[in-house]
Amino acid sequence: MKSKKDAIEIIKILKQYYPDATCSLDFKNPFEMLISVMLSAQCTDERVNKTTPELFKKYPTPKEMAKADIKDIEKIIHPCGFYKNKSKNIKACSQKLIEKFNGVVPENMEELQSLPGVGRKSANVIMLEAFHNPQGIAVDTHAKRISNKIGFSNNQEPEKIEQDLLKQIPKEYYYDVNHLLVWHGRNICNARNPKCTECPVNKYCNYFKK
DSSP states (O other): OOOHHHHHHHHHHHHHHOTTOOOOSOOSSHHHHHHHHHHTTTSOHHHHHHHHHHHHHHOOSHHHHHHSOHHHHHHHHGGGSOHHHHHHHHHHHHHHHHHHHTTOOOSSHHHHHTSTTOOHHHHHHHHHHTTSOOOSOOOOHHHHHHHHHHTSOOOOSHHHHHHHHHHHSOGGGHHHHHHHHHHHHHHTSOSSSOOGGGOTTGGGOSSOOO
16 A cells, blocks of 8 residues: 555645546536436446436436336436436435435435445445535545556455555545546546556556556
8 A cells, every 4th residue: 555645645646637627427416416326337427417417307306206107217317228227226215315314315424325226435426526525435447446556455345445545545635536536547547548658646656667
């Protein structure tokens, strides 16, 4: 693992490199964020953003989504992939919001993870984006790849990688690091064709051949 000093320096360099790094999902409220994150699993944010306007226009609240015909949800979200399972979770999640949380998206990790279709990574994203209160670091495919390459973690399981990251990165950097790892993974350290010579933090990377 990296020292805290190196970890902070990496974040600062990436922050300078990506000054506009923010969430790529479009949303207007916590419920829209919740559903968008569920749809984003193994799907691009761009595709999700093209799909959600129709979904939220028709079913803008948990109450309306809970009453929706699941076949109609499937039809709308079909382009996002895994549409049957995602539709099932979206409807069940909306029903639980009505039954247990008075139609309000909960603002803590434990209750968010009690919702159908919401794991720790999704809960981390929702706490960050919808409530501006990051509780941890969301480990998606980008964060996993970069963490392994740069030496933040040798683990493969997202929750173990997150625990390694939390030991190295102070809490005041949680907000930035969530966005920076995603942007860096998309723009430079991508899986198929990483642009190692262009990478602003390649001197910290275990895979960069100098």
